[in-house]
Structures are given as C-alpha cells and as structure tokens.
Amino acid sequence: MPSSYLWLIPLLPFTGFLINGTVGRKLPRAAVTGIALLFTAIPAVIVAYLWMIMKAAGAPELIQAVSAPWIAITGFQVNFAFTVDHLTLIMLSIITGVGFLIHLYSAGYMAHEEGYWRFFAYLNLFMFFMSVLVLSESFLLLFVGWEGVGLASYLLIGFYFKKDSAANAGKKAFIVNRIGDFGFLLAMFLLVTHFGTLSFTEVFTEITAHPEWHGGFLTAIALLLVVGATGKSAQIPLYVWLPDAMEGPTPVSALIHAATMVTAGIYMVARCHTLFDRSPYALGVVALIGAATALFAACIGMVQQDIKRVLAYSTVSQLGYMFLACGVGAYGAGIFHLMTHAFFKALLFLAAGSVIHALNGEQDMRKMGALRKRIPVTFWTMTMGVFAIAGLPPWAAFFSKDEILYRAFISDNPLGKLLWFVGLVTAGMTSFYMFRLWFKTFFGKSHVEEPAHDHSHDHGHAAHSHGVHESPWIMLFPLVVLAILSVIGGWVGVPAALGGHNEIEHFLEPVFSTGSPVAEIAGSNGLELTLAAVSVLTALLGLFVAYWLYVKNPGSSTAIARKARPVYKLLENKFYIDEIYQAVIVFPLTAGTRVLLSGIVDWGIVDGSGKLAGATTRGLSTLTRRVQSGNIRSYAGWLALGAAAVLAVMIFGHSLFMR
Incomplete structure (x- = not known):
C-alpha cells in the first residue's frame, strides 16, 4: 500500500539526524556524508514512486496514513495522520529533490569545516520537520512541523555560534517567528471553538457545507493565519529575520530560502484556500502585503553590496509575488512560482x-x-x-x-x-x-x-x-x-x-x-x-x-x-526598519523587562523577601536569647512562670470546655 511508505518520508531524515547527532562526532566524514545523503535520497525516491501512482490511470486523488488517535478527550480528537494530494506531492518533490541537491553540494562546500557532523545532523532535522509540515492532515500536526523548522533554522543560522553576528541572527529568526506563531496558535483556538476539530478535511468540509458563511469568525481565523504566514514567509512586517539569516553557511541559505522554511507560509495559505475564499477582506490583506513586500524588498536589493544579501532581499520580494497570487485567488499560480523559485x-x-x-x-x-x-x-x-x-x-x-x-x-x-x-x-x-x-x-x-x-x-x-x-x-x-x-x-x-x-x-x-x-x-x-x-x-x-x-x-x-x-x-540602510523596531519595540521591552525583573522581582521580591526573613530571624533571636542568661535564679523564675501558665490554661481551659 502506498500509504505505508508515507511514514518513511519524514522518519528517514530523522533517523539520519539521530545517528549523526549522537555518534557523528566519532564517525569519519565520509560516513557522516553517506548517512546524511542516503536518508535524504530514499525519501526522494519514495516521492517519485508516489508520482507514478498518482499519475496512473484511475489514480486516487488522496493517499492517507492514519495512526491511532494522537489526542483523544471528550468531544475532541486529533489523529496523527499524513495526507498526500496533488499539492502535497509538488511540495514534497521540491523538499526532497532540491533538498538532496543541497545536501550533496554541502558535502563539498563544508568539507573543511569544524562541526561537519553537526551541520548534517541539523540539515536532516530540517528535512524531517518540513516533511511533517507538508504531510500533516491537521492544523496541529502542521504546527509541529511549523515550530520544528523554526528550531532547525535557529540551529543552522547560528551554526557559527562563536560569532556574535551569527548567534544574534539565529535568535532574531527564532524570536520574530514566535510573533507569527502566536497568531497561528490563536487561529487554532478559534478553529477548535467554532468547529470542534483541527482536521483539515473536517474543517473545510463544514465550511463547504455552509455556503452562507462569509466573513465574521472566518475572517478572524484567516487574518490570524496570515500573521503566522508573514513570520514564516518573511513578509511585512515580520520579514526582518530573513536577510540576517545570511550569517549561516551558504547551503543553509539555499535550503531555507528555496526549498523549505520560507515557502511554508505560502503553502499554508494555499492549503486553507477554502477558508480564505470566504473572506474577501483577508484575501485583500494577503494581496496588499504581498505587493508591498515585493516592491519594498526589491528597492533594498538594488543597493546591496554583499552577494548573498542581494539574493536574500530577492527572496523576500519573490515571496511577495507568491502572496500576491494567493491574495487574488490564483493559488495555483502562487504554487507554480513557488516551484520555479525553488529551482532558480x-x-x-x-x-x-x-x-x-x-x-x-x-x-x-x-x-x-x-x-x-x-x-x-x-x-x-x-x-x-x-x-x-x-x-x-x-x-x-x-x-x-x-x-x-x-x-x-x-x-x-x-x-x-x-x-x-x-x-x-x-x-x-x-x-x-x-x-x-x-x-x-x-x-x-x-x-x-x-x-x-x-x-x-x-x-x-x-x-x-x-x-x-x-x-x-x-x-x-x-x-x-x-x-x-x-x-x-x-x-x-x-x-x-x-x-x-x-x-x-x-x-x-x-x-x-x-x-x-x-x-x-x-x-x-x-x-x-x-x-x-x-x-x-x-x-x-x-x-x-x-x-x-x-x-x-x-x-x-x-x-x-x-x-x-x-x-x-535610505535604501542602503534598509529604510531604517531595524533601527525603528529596536527603538520602538525592542528597547522598551528589554528596558521594561529589566526594570520589572531586576527592580521589582529581583530587588523587591527576591532580595526583599530574603532581607525580611533575615530581619525577622534577628528580631526573634534578640528576644529569645534573653532566656539564656546563665543565671539559675532566672531559670527557676521562668520555670515557675511556665508552670503557672500551664496550670492556668488547664484550669480555665477545662472550665470553658465544660460550658
């Protein structure tokens, strides 16, 4: 059955990640290369086999692999399920095909690098999460892949972690994408509230069954999904992480920009076309963001001197084209450009x-x-x-x-x-x-x-x-x-x-x-x-x-x-957007956090509670140390006073109890 092979597409790169990530340091470089390439090549062969099946006469339009329920509580269930349709097949072909070529290139490009085994472990991990993202049959499983490529991109962009610029670029990519991911999370909460499920099939079937549904909560969900897409696919206003991603090795730039991560937002919008088609407002927002980003990034790209940064802003601009296509409802054209863009x-x-x-x-x-x-x-x-x-x-x-x-x-x-x-x-x-x-x-x-x-x-x-x-x-x-x-x-x-x-x-x-x-x-x-x-x-x-x-x-x-x-x-300094973000958002947040944590929490609560405990202990010890005077007459007096207190409690307490 073709469905039995679907699990292998993400599992094989993950196996390569586990092997190289755990024992790769001790393996010769040829073995590390062989493992990374083999566990990337086999999924490409499986995808080619799926093409043969789906292009054959009378071929199914859908191939599914469903496990036992992943999350099952009263009134809510999510299966760990993979689905391959024609859109998934194109995405998988790009990921596995172009991804394998980038792995092959990396074997020569990174040949003399320290951390060679670590680099290929991260590349395989990236392939695993991206495969999960496009194969997923539910918003929740897509979100797992979505977060996973964010993690892998952080590791790859910051590969030269001893350089401050690389470490900062990795953090910037990770943090900026968290903003978009927050929108995605809110969209999933709304989907559960209104549909009681996160399955693509069930959500889209219900929308199709209600032709009167337009705008309203569908627009809210669509706009929150757009927030997620602007982060992952580097669109205005969350595009700022992508140019800095150039700090990673060049094969990383090719992998992130062409075959994997940045295409995830376009894929998600296209996958959710049933939802977006019911919200002309959300589609208009997508089109305007795409057109503005395409023009904006092209302006900056015209004056860059670093060969990789020219290509980085070019990527942002071309992704804007894909957003523009989706925004005018031409999802097929957007995916077509996504495919050709992966090649060139x-x-x-x-x-x-x-x-x-x-x-x-x-x-x-x-x-x-x-x-x-x-x-x-x-x-x-x-x-x-x-x-x-x-x-x-x-x-x-x-x-x-x-x-x-x-x-x-x-x-x-x-x-x-x-x-x-x-x-x-x-x-x-x-x-x-x-x-x-x-x-x-x-x-x-x-x-x-x-x-x-x-x-x-x-x-x-x-x-x-x-x-x-x-x-x-x-x-x-x-x-x-x-x-x-x-x-x-x-x-x-x-x-x-x-x-x-x-x-x-x-x-x-x-x-x-x-x-x-x-x-x-x-x-x-x-x-x-x-x-x-x-x-x-x-x-x-x-x-x-x-x-x-x-x-x-x-x-x-x-x-x-x-x-x-x-x-x-103005163009050379990228419209000063990074500086504006730093002044308007980053600095107030960090300064406020510093005041809150170091001023109120650290000094006020942590230090204050410690000092209060010390002062209380000192005060009590000052009083109680008077009992230890060393004078026998004083001890006898305290003993008599204590005995009298005990007798009083026994007598008067008994009387109160009897009443």
Missing part, C-alpha cells in the same frame, strides 16, 4: 556559494569582477539563474511570474490593476538588481585581491587554497541540475495563449477546484500576450539599465548615488 533561487544561492568558495570567503561584489573565464561552470550555471529570475522567456520564472501578473490584472479585486502595476515595476527592479549582481561579479575589471582573504568565515576553504579556483564537481553537479530546471521547469505551465496547456494548473485542479473565483474568469489570449510582452520589455529595460551603469559607464552608478545621497542612504 537554490541555484543562485549555491552559485553564489561557489563564487565565495572561489574567492576564499569574499562576499563583497565590489571586490569581484571579470570572473566569467576563471570559474566558467559557475558563471554559466549562475547565468541561467539570473535570466530565470529576471523573467525572460523561455526560462522558468517567465511563465510563473507572468501567470501571477495576468491573474492580478483580471482579478475581481478592486485594486487588481494597481497590484499588477506594482508587480510589473517589481519585475523591472528585479531584473536590474540581478543583472547588476551578474555584471559586477563576472564582467568588467577584476577587483579580486590575490590571494583573497577570508573575512566572512562563511566556510573553511580559505586555509586550504589560494587564488581564484573553480569548485569541485560535487558542488558543480547540483548547479548543473538546477540550471537545467531553471530553464525548463516552467514549461509545465505554458498557458494556452502561448500554445501550451498549463499542465500544472490542471494537475492542481482537484485541490483548488472549489477555490479561486479567479479561475472562473475568462481572460483573453490577446490580453495575456500583451501583458507578457509588457513584462518582457520591462525585464529587458532592467537589463539595459544595469548594463549601462555597470559595464558601459562603470563609474556612473557611484555618481548617481552621490547625487541622490539621501535616497541611496
């Missing part, structure tokens, strides 16, 4: 890691240049990723991004045209800052220091090599695979306007068939082609501006930055 963003991060490896730890693009002939495989693979994210045909993101823009344009959202325009401007900015990265890294004059110095401590290769060098093939092979997927990965979603059948949308129809009102809006092929042409021209404009500033006139960008210094400084 994993490729871009791993290729950036290969550049950093080639330069022995250098991450500042101002110290790069003219690398295309010195690391040709890295150059050509990264080129595929850059052209893909820019949205140029026939690369993957052209089809998924344009599907989102088209759906926003034809949606019944009152702000649909504005959302489309924001998405279009963001697409041009994305093209600009990605080609800026491409030109500054691979073209122009070389600014590489020979030998490069390791100031980032991103990996341990600097002590073992000198000069610019291409990465080993264990790192390049995943780049080649991801480069191919970045080109052809979008072909499963070629729309009818371009002569395709949008296979991915049809594949997801069983999941979203009762969902998106947008799916029922018939747009014209001519309109879709026109909008696609406009977006391609916008992407080409971004390419041209980047070429003009960084290749044709290499000094002009500095001159522009000098003339528009206030705007440039």
Whole structure:
C-alpha cells in the first residue's frame, strides 16, 4: 500500500539526524556524508514512486496514513495522520529533490569545516520537520512541523555560534517567528471553538457545507493565519529575520530560502484556500502585503553590496509575488512560482556559494569582477539563474511570474490593476538588481585581491587554497541540475495563449477546484500576450539599465548615488526598519523587562523577601536569647512562670470546655 511508505518520508531524515547527532562526532566524514545523503535520497525516491501512482490511470486523488488517535478527550480528537494530494506531492518533490541537491553540494562546500557532523545532523532535522509540515492532515500536526523548522533554522543560522553576528541572527529568526506563531496558535483556538476539530478535511468540509458563511469568525481565523504566514514567509512586517539569516553557511541559505522554511507560509495559505475564499477582506490583506513586500524588498536589493544579501532581499520580494497570487485567488499560480523559485533561487544561492568558495570567503561584489573565464561552470550555471529570475522567456520564472501578473490584472479585486502595476515595476527592479549582481561579479575589471582573504568565515576553504579556483564537481553537479530546471521547469505551465496547456494548473485542479473565483474568469489570449510582452520589455529595460551603469559607464552608478545621497542612504540602510523596531519595540521591552525583573522581582521580591526573613530571624533571636542568661535564679523564675501558665490554661481551659 502506498500509504505505508508515507511514514518513511519524514522518519528517514530523522533517523539520519539521530545517528549523526549522537555518534557523528566519532564517525569519519565520509560516513557522516553517506548517512546524511542516503536518508535524504530514499525519501526522494519514495516521492517519485508516489508520482507514478498518482499519475496512473484511475489514480486516487488522496493517499492517507492514519495512526491511532494522537489526542483523544471528550468531544475532541486529533489523529496523527499524513495526507498526500496533488499539492502535497509538488511540495514534497521540491523538499526532497532540491533538498538532496543541497545536501550533496554541502558535502563539498563544508568539507573543511569544524562541526561537519553537526551541520548534517541539523540539515536532516530540517528535512524531517518540513516533511511533517507538508504531510500533516491537521492544523496541529502542521504546527509541529511549523515550530520544528523554526528550531532547525535557529540551529543552522547560528551554526557559527562563536560569532556574535551569527548567534544574534539565529535568535532574531527564532524570536520574530514566535510573533507569527502566536497568531497561528490563536487561529487554532478559534478553529477548535467554532468547529470542534483541527482536521483539515473536517474543517473545510463544514465550511463547504455552509455556503452562507462569509466573513465574521472566518475572517478572524484567516487574518490570524496570515500573521503566522508573514513570520514564516518573511513578509511585512515580520520579514526582518530573513536577510540576517545570511550569517549561516551558504547551503543553509539555499535550503531555507528555496526549498523549505520560507515557502511554508505560502503553502499554508494555499492549503486553507477554502477558508480564505470566504473572506474577501483577508484575501485583500494577503494581496496588499504581498505587493508591498515585493516592491519594498526589491528597492533594498538594488543597493546591496554583499552577494548573498542581494539574493536574500530577492527572496523576500519573490515571496511577495507568491502572496500576491494567493491574495487574488490564483493559488495555483502562487504554487507554480513557488516551484520555479525553488529551482532558480537554490541555484543562485549555491552559485553564489561557489563564487565565495572561489574567492576564499569574499562576499563583497565590489571586490569581484571579470570572473566569467576563471570559474566558467559557475558563471554559466549562475547565468541561467539570473535570466530565470529576471523573467525572460523561455526560462522558468517567465511563465510563473507572468501567470501571477495576468491573474492580478483580471482579478475581481478592486485594486487588481494597481497590484499588477506594482508587480510589473517589481519585475523591472528585479531584473536590474540581478543583472547588476551578474555584471559586477563576472564582467568588467577584476577587483579580486590575490590571494583573497577570508573575512566572512562563511566556510573553511580559505586555509586550504589560494587564488581564484573553480569548485569541485560535487558542488558543480547540483548547479548543473538546477540550471537545467531553471530553464525548463516552467514549461509545465505554458498557458494556452502561448500554445501550451498549463499542465500544472490542471494537475492542481482537484485541490483548488472549489477555490479561486479567479479561475472562473475568462481572460483573453490577446490580453495575456500583451501583458507578457509588457513584462518582457520591462525585464529587458532592467537589463539595459544595469548594463549601462555597470559595464558601459562603470563609474556612473557611484555618481548617481552621490547625487541622490539621501535616497541611496535610505535604501542602503534598509529604510531604517531595524533601527525603528529596536527603538520602538525592542528597547522598551528589554528596558521594561529589566526594570520589572531586576527592580521589582529581583530587588523587591527576591532580595526583599530574603532581607525580611533575615530581619525577622534577628528580631526573634534578640528576644529569645534573653532566656539564656546563665543565671539559675532566672531559670527557676521562668520555670515557675511556665508552670503557672500551664496550670492556668488547664484550669480555665477545662472550665470553658465544660460550658
């Protein structure tokens, strides 16, 4: 039975985590690598087997594995159950497939690192929790995976825990996500109150059975879920943890940004589409958050100098696109972009890691240049990723991004045209800052220091090599695979306007068939082609501006930055959002906590109670020590007085008792 294999998908990575986490320190590195890769590869094979089953004629639309009741109390029960439908299958393919390639790359990238066994134990743990998250059949089990990837991300981001910046980045990611998780928890309490269950099937079936339900408590639940999604998927206002996550090793960035954690919020919103479709207000909030985040992060990405931070803000921006898609009801388009993004963003991060490896730890693009002939495989693979994210045909993101823009344009959202325009401007900015990265890294004059110095401590290769060098093939092979997927990965979603059948949308129809009102809006092929042409021209404009500033006139960008210094400084300092949060939220909380704990609790209650106990003891001892005078006549007097007191109590007490 296929259902019997579902348990193995999360359990195998967890087994790898247990082995490497407990005895990995004593194992040779080859054994640690073998364990980590084997327990990641087998789940990928199982997912491929599930594809064969679900694509076969007469295949089931759902595969379930249910254990004995997990929580069973009067009137409430939650099963430990896994479910695979078409949406789950796509997510599992991304997690296990891209995740395995990142594991393989890590074996080369982290080869000389201390804590090698610990790193792979954490990677396997991440895979375990993410698999649980997407396989879960209930909100509660999804929340277990949700919290688990938060824990694993904390461990991975803070892998270099001896560096304050890495330790602080790990804490920041963990704490900011707790804010979002609080919203998720409140949503679950409301679900139990109104539905008496946390099962996806039961909740969505009841909503479907009551077509008159709109807004109200459904909007409250949906908005609280959005709070959770903004934390996990790094959207305004809880996006601030993701850029700092660059403090982890580069494979961690690829894993968190492309294949796992940040996609969890988009997956959750898509999974709960039945709920969101009954609340136009909540959908509008999702669309506005997505559009604002996409534009906001793209603005910051245009001026970043660290190659990984450009990609980090790019991730925040692209996640905004996915939120925008879900907000206009185009859930299938959002998942389609999630899939293509996994390909090209994993490729871009791993290729950036290969550049950093080639330069022995250098991450500042101002110290790069003219690398295309010195690391040709890295150059050509990264080129595929850059052209893909820019949205140029026939690369993957052209089809998924344009599907989102088209759906926003034809949606019944009152702000649909504005959302489309924001998405279009963001697409041009994305093209600009990605080609800026491409030109500054691979073209122009070389600014590489020979030998490069390791100031980032991103990996341990600097002590073992000198000069610019291409990465080993264990790192390049995943780049080649991801480069191919970045080109052809979008072909499963070629729309009818371009002569395709949008296979991915049809594949997801069983999941979203009762969902998106947008799916029922018939747009014209001519309109879709026109909008696609406009977006391609916008992407080409971004390419041209980047070429003009960084290749044709290499000094002009500095001159522009000098003339528009206030705007440039605003972008360079990320709109001072971190500083505002620090001043308005973090400092008052920490100061208030310090006053409360050290002033009232520590000094007042803890110290005060200790001092009071001491003073009381001293006072009593001062009185009672008078009894111990050493005078026999005094003792005789006290004895007589005590005897008299006892007799009085016996006499008068007996009299009172008799009454």
